[in-house]
Amino acid sequence: MQHRLQPLALGVALLTAAGALAACNGGVPIFSSATPSLPAPQVTIIAGQDPNEVAGQFLATWNERAFDAMYAQLSTTSQSAISAEDFAARYEDFRRKAAITQVRAEILATQVNSPNAEVSTRISYASGVAGEFSREVTLPLVMEGDAWRITWDDGLILPELKGGGRLVLEADIPARGTIYDRYGDPLAYESETLSLGIVPGEIVDEESLLRELSRLLLMNTETIRLKYASALPDWYVPLGEVSREEVGKRYGVLSGMGGIRISSNEGRTYYGGGIASHVIGYVAQVPKEQLDEYLAKGYLGDELVGVQGLESWGESFLAGTHGGTLYVVAADGRVLSTLAQRTSQPAHDIYTTLDRSLQARVERYAFGHLTGAAVALSRDTGEVLAMVSSPGFDSNLFNLGNFNSQYLLPELLNDQRVPLLNRAAQGQYALGSVFKLITIGGALQSGAYTAASTYTCDGYFRELPGLTLEDWTVAKDKPPHGTLNLVQGLMRSCNPFFWHIGLDLFNRDPWIVPNMARGYGLGKLTGIGVIEEEPGFIPDPAWKVEQGEPWLAGDAVNMAIGQVLNVTPLQVADFAAALGNGGTLYRPQLVRSIQHGEDEPVFTFAPEIRGTLPLSAENLAVIQEGMRGVTNAPGGTARPTFYGWPAVAGKTGTAQDLPRLPHAWFTGYTFLQRSDKPDIAIAVIVENTGEGSEYAAPIFRRILEIYFYGSPQTRYDWESAVGGPTVTPTLPGTETP
Known part of the structure; x- marks a missing residue:
């Protein structure tokens, strides 16, 4: 709990009530709290007004x-x-110092002894910190010409202010609540934060120092080494932050190592250098444009408040209710009166659905220096277990008491990769061949196709007049797929087969595929709340007409393989979960419970159904069979990656982003039915790297390894270029899921 005196200049309090003027006596309110704020009155002095009207x-x-x-x-x-x-x-100073949120007044009596008059009033003040108080104030008036005017002094604001009295607000501010993961491990909390940096020329035992820093900062040793590789010997190279608790008994060892520099400050600390930063958010000074709003809630204006993510969404819970005592003090320091007093109410803690261990390891091991995102959901409830956007950022940098902020915050804000963007929920991408999961749904539900429907692929699509399209096998110099049934077409991701389906469905009903996409939850918000998200975009015939053009066969053909639309990774993980759990679209959720100490929670998680996939049970089973084939059947596009993982189903995707390299996608789910590890659904995108089977699928597997085994079990060739982990494989004989 903090107790402190209110500084003098804090900003302007927001007035939430305005009133209707009543020119009458007998205790009639002048202001009504139910009346919305009005434009500032334009006063015109009118001859003949009586004193009540003027007052x-x-x-x-x-x-x-x-x-x-x-x-x-x-x-x-x-x-x-x-x-x-x-x-x-x-008047502004009075409002600020007293945290006034509302002023109401009523006229009690009037005495006129021309050319003077007195109007007695009762003025009620509502302080956002100290509560309510009122004073009887007499307004003296004098007739000037033929109009009444106010004879003013400070006592008309508050009687005790006449003669040099001043306000003092002693604020009683509860400690900010903690944000935890699903198991009660802290993610954001009040602590002593240690800012760590290196002076290269002072390093004595580099390997020992790197091991110690790697453990604390959750960074690979090579990543740390690269940060100071080109620095001069006497440069200070900022690395990151940890709490005093995270360092623990190793503080003496760490501080004694050559080359390390440690600075400390008290305040909000974000675990692991700010893991899940896009979800947790950060605190900062009250934004100027929101100052009035916060003052109206009883803030003093100089607090740190949540401005993004859970810190912002949960501000009313995490901040508690401010209290305080409002005094009037004489010029010599004597307390003249206590105007109002209110006891603060403690903050609540927020328990998230996140798994801190999974989140931290996915951030550390999954992407390296690649740009992309991953979302892992509990397949059967919609709980978000991990949400990673790469590159991420360190929430601790927004604490200006952090020594490293002066170096790293400007870099963060000017980074052209836009680390502050949550690519998992706000990044909007073409879906590539993952969209075939929607196209096949439309084909099956139309009744025109069954699992046994066949197509003969020679590597080319020639059904659009004057246009020949090539399958991916042509560019890779692989033999054509030949004759495939529908399940095999999905498993091998045969483009000509799905171009054919797209054209056929267009000719039958051009709305089949767009409507199926919306039935999968695309083109609209998931309703996750807490964090900002984008709805993506699903084109359709009506939209095309609005653009002044007809919906053409070419539009439908492109859409069939996911090249003319935008989705978010969160949406993809959500419909992948639905494909795996029997067709239920759950609302993704990030909050598991909200409570203070051992008190009864004010919120407890419960799964929320937001829709059902528009698929019959029979047709859903066909899609599931195809997804299992992708990872396990001969010819499956991701079979080499998932060797030894029979209980995984998924779909690869490669989305064009010309003239750059394509985006790599992989999404899917597990179906192990383990009691200790609930099945999960995951979506992975890697921006502008290549094909889904080569980049996104390995990252998907890496997340499975971390989830089921606690650490990566395999290393991929491309990781040498992006800083991959040191792998400790599962011992021989260990059961593989």
Whole structure:
């Protein structure tokens, strides 16, 4: 719990109520909290107004923060004593210091003794920190010409301020709540953070230092070495951050190693250099454009608040309810009065669905320096177990007390790879041949195709007049597929077969495939909440007409293999889970529970069904058979990668992104039915690298190895170029899922 005195300049409080002016006596409210904020009143001094009208108008303009209009109502003597700027500043300071969120007033009585008058009022103030209080305030008026004007002093803001009194707000701020993974391991928490860096010329035992840093920072030793490889001997090279708890008893060893530099600060700490940063988000100073909003909620304005991810979504839980005591203090420091007091309420902790160990290891071992994303879901519930976007970022860098921020934060913000983009939920990509899972669904549900339907592929597609398209086997100098049934066509990812299906379905009903895609949950938000996501884009005949063009056969042919649409990896993982669990589309979720200590949770996870795949059980079984063939049958496009993994089904995809190299896709699910490790569904995309079978499928397998075994079990050739892990294979005789 923090107890501190409120600084003087904190910003402007947001007024949430405005009122209707009532020119009458007897305790009638001037402001109504149910009335929305109105434009600032334009005051015109009208001859013949009675004092009640003038006083009521003055108080109404105060609640509207129309200080120029208020100032226009002051008497000539009052205006000569204070400038309009200083007048407005007095009211703003009062609102800021007292965290005022609402002002209400009512007229109690009026006395007129021309050319003077007095209007007695009761003004009620609502403080976002200290609660409510009220004061009776008498407004003196003087007749100038034929109009009543206010004779003003500081006591009209609050009687105790007359004569030099000042406000002091002692805030009572609860400690920020912790964000945990599904097993209670912390991801974001209050701690002493240690900023680590290297001075290359001071390194004594490089290998020992690299091993120690690799363990703490969850980085490969070669990745760390590359960071300072080109640095001069006396340069400071920032590496990352860890909490004091993570270092533990090794602090003495680490601090005594030559070449290491350690700086510390207290505050929000993100485990492992900010794993799951796109999900967890970060805290930072209150954004200027949101200052009024936060002040209205009882914030002082100088706190760190969540501005992205769970930190932002869960701010009301993680911050608790601020409390405090509002005093009026005399010039000599004596407390003149206690205006209001409210006790703070403790923060709640958020338990996520994430598996910290899985998330950290996927971030460390799956992508290296490749750009892409991966999402792992619990196949039968929709819980997000891991969400990785590469490159990622270190949430600790947004803590400006972090010594490394001065070096690494500008690099992060100017990185052309856009690390702050959550590619897993906001990246929108063509789906390539993974979309054949939708096309085959449309074909089967149309009734025009069955599992036994055949097509003879010679490597070319010539059904569009004047156009010949080549299968992927031609470019790879492989023999054509020959005659295939529908399951084999999916398993071998035969493009001519699916171009044929796309054209045939177009001729039957051009809406079959677009509607099937939407039935798989594409082209719309998954409803994950907590984090920002994009809906992707599924074109259709109506959209094409809106562009001033007809939906053509070529559009349908391209769509059949996923080349004229956009999806997110999150959407793909979600429909892959549905294909594996029997057809249920669950809403992906990131929050498992919200609670304070041992109190009853205010939220507990429960699976939410958001739809059902538009497939019969028989047709779903056909697609599942084809996906199993991709990973296990002779000729399956990913069979070499998944040798020894019989309980995995999936689909490769290669999405064109000309003139760059294509995006590599792989998605699928497991069906082991183990009680200790629930089946999962995964989607992987690697940007601009090559084919799905060569890049995305190996990463998919790597995630399975980490999930089921805790670490990578195999190493792929391409990893030498991107910083792959040191692999400790499973011992001989270990059961393979």
